[in-house]
Amino acid sequence: MATERSRPFVTSRLGVKSQTVLPKEVRAALGVGPGDQIGYSIQRGRVILTAVRAPQPDDDPFACFDEWASEADTEGYASL
Numbered sequence: 001m002a003t004e005r006s007r008p009f010v011t012s013r014l015g016v017k018s019q020t021v022l023p024k025e026v027r028a029a030l031g032v033g034p035g036d037q038i039g040y041s042i043q044r045g046r047v048i049l050t051a052v053r054a055p056q057p058d059d060d061p062f063a064c065f066d067e068w069a070s071e072a073d074t075e076g077y078a079s080l
Contacts (some may be wrong), residue, residue, distance in 0.1 A: 022049075 010023040022032070032038060032053040037052040 008025065008026050012023055014020050022030075022038075026049070027033065030038065030049060032051050037048045039052045041048040041050065043071045
């Protein structure tokens with residue numbers, strides 16, 4: 001069984017718009033796929049990717065306010 005330290009080092013390239021595709025191994029490790037969000041944490045010169053999971057409805061007191069839950073709203077309020 002592979003440990004965290006024995007996993008391969010994987011790379012990807014940046015395109016002309018500074019976009020990249022997450023390698024299959026990274027997607028599998030994070031458990032993410034198309035449409036999922038990932039978060040970036042910068043710590044001492046390293047970037048840590050984390051899968052961003054939506055809170056469960058029982059845990060989110062604002063879940064009932066779904067009229068502001070569109071992609072446009074998410075983008076519009078992202079910098080707040």
